[in-house]
Amino acid sequence: AQSVTQPDIHITVSEGASLELRCNYSYGATPYLFWYVQSPGQGLQLLLKYFSGDTLVQGIKGFEAEFKRSQSSFNLRKPSVHWSDAAEYFCAVLANQAGTALIFGKGTTLSVSS
Amino acid sequence: DGGITQSPKYLFRKEGQNVTLSCEQNLNHDAMYWYRQDPGQGLRLIYYSQIVNDFQKGDIAEGYSVSREKKESFPLTVTSAQKNPTAFYLCASSPDGPLSGYTFGSGTRLTVV
Numbered sequence: 001a002q003s004v005t006q007p008d009i010h011i012t013v014s015e016g017a018s019l020e021l022r023c024n025y026s027y028g029a030t031p032y033l034f035w036y037v038q039s040p041g042q043g044l045q046l047l048l049k050y051f052s053g054d055t056l057v058q059g060i061k062g063f064e065a066e067f068k069r070s071q072s073s074f075n076l077r078k079p080s081v082h083w084s085d086a087a088e089y090f091c092a093v094l095a096n097q098a099g100t101a102l103i104f105g106k107g108t109t110l111s112v113s114s
Numbered sequence: 115d116g117g118i119t120q121s122p123k124y125l126f127r128k129e130g131q132n133v134t135l136s137c138e139q140n141l142n143h144d145a146m147y148w149y150r151q152d153p154g155q156g157l158r159l160i161y162y163s164q165i166v167n168d169f170q171k172g173d174i175a176e177g178y179s180v181s182r183e184k185k186e187s188f189p190l191t192v193t194s195a196q197k198n199p200t201a202f203y204l205c206a207s208s209p210d211g212p213l214s215g216y217t218f219g220s221g222t223r224l225t226v227v
Contacts, residue, residue, distance in 0.1 A: 043204055043218030094212050101147055102212045106156035
């Protein structure tokens, strides 16, 4: 069965520094991959998604993610973090086009220090 | 504006009581989902519905029930059989399935007292 792992529970980054959040998936073929962000007490918002093609995908709010098949990874990056980026980030996977629902990782909480 | 509305935002339940969480969307989406979120556990799928009058169990359906009588509504009932119902519940919808990406509601925090 497909699964997704986010190895880092909590990360703290200085404002203006670069960010990378890790996501590893478990699935034999190329999955469909997503990154969502959640502000405290709120629902989730889609940042970006990868289906096929160019392995570097651009999303909203200046985020990007790179799909690496050899490492089964889909890491989220941002060149310069803003204090408003502090939130919880979830990676999600869908095994195939007929998949019924997204499977989410356990999330990474991002804190931004000044 | 189109969106997905969950109500109430906070809900308190006594042990042994059933309680229903509301989820309404005006996005004309076919698919709707219920997830449960616990600290450090991510989101776990409770039930989903791909079309009106049809729904399927997710990974943690025990102690929960749903209905999908209208396209725009997908209420979740937390029954007394759910042993640990205190959690944050999120409803989501998508136009025609998960590939389209989800639109989430703001969630309902349920506390058993």
